[in-house]
Amino acid sequence: MKHSFKHFSHYLPLVGMLFFTALAFTQFYYEKTLLIAVSFAVSIAYVVWGAIHHTIHKDITVKILSEYIFVALIGLIMLLSVVFWM
């Protein structure tokens, strides 16, 4: 956690990306196509952010990358499961 505060600027793109995702779901809840696109985009962007972040810190491993992929995948499934039933 200390790391997070030390490298706060690294987290700004992540926080911004997540903020706009939440915003899209509040403002455009009736536009399924857009929400599906946003769900895919934020999931992919999350994995990319993780890969770049750990590459910068020179500690990227397959295990770490797979952790990001699975968190993103779980998030994507959850978002799509809700969007499809809206």
Add this chain to the structure above:
Amino acid sequence: MKTIKLLRHLFVPHASNNYTPRLFHFQSLLIITTVLIGAQFLLRFGAGYSGSVLGYASNISTSEVITLTNQKRSEVGVGQLVYSDVLSEAARLKGENMIANNYWSHVGPDGTEPWDFFANVGYSYRYAGENLARDFSNPVSAVNAWMASPSHRDNMLSDKYKEIGVAVVEGTLDGVDTTIIVQLFGTPSEAPAVVPVVAAAQEQTSSEDFIPSANAQEPDTVDDQTEARKPIEINTTPLVSPFSASKYIALFVVSILSIVLVIDVIEIERRGITRPAGRRFAHLSFLITLIIILIIARAGEII
């Protein structure tokens, strides 16, 4: 003791799980992913979902609503409804009246009833019914929502109706851009004395809950039209909404994962453990955003 050990193994970084909560191991995440996908398959088959259609609110076509309604009727062996221009005009008037007077109900704030719109267009009915939906992005979802509500389903599948009219009206309700679908059913009267009325539930029902509030049964003959318009109290049966089920399953899973991460952060800091892992702050931010989205997520409404 075994339970405590198991919980510690699942939730707390410890020597037994190589200092990463078991729930955050590759295999566990894979299982969670599979379970979530499996749950969706179950919901889809359970609800008889016939595939999703993507689209924009403004793309809702009245003819598709009618086609889907007739499809549902065919599936249960009920006769097809004939499109009525007059009923569609009444539906349009009803939708515009709701937008103009800013209400979302079968009865207007001034007491205007659905049947008044039938009268306004000169449609003399033997049986009449009304279904309303708003904020659905496609006709399939709206028709599925109606089908999941017993009172609306009864309207859609009633063999007493011969004609249908549908209107899609866009406007603003309570300051929110809204697309309303008005579906009217009717059977033209041959004998003016017989005027039974069927209405969908007059209590607001959200498609999130799919809790029907009424299921009107029309009498065969009624001498007095006013008498016929009285709502009839009927038993209600709560149903599970696939939307709510998906939402709560997702909320449950994401909450558990968030708890695991919080415990992980606390324990790792407390014990000063160093290990290769993804950033907990990033994962937590992602999961908290999911929780927020899941809480605010809303579907269309039917009444």
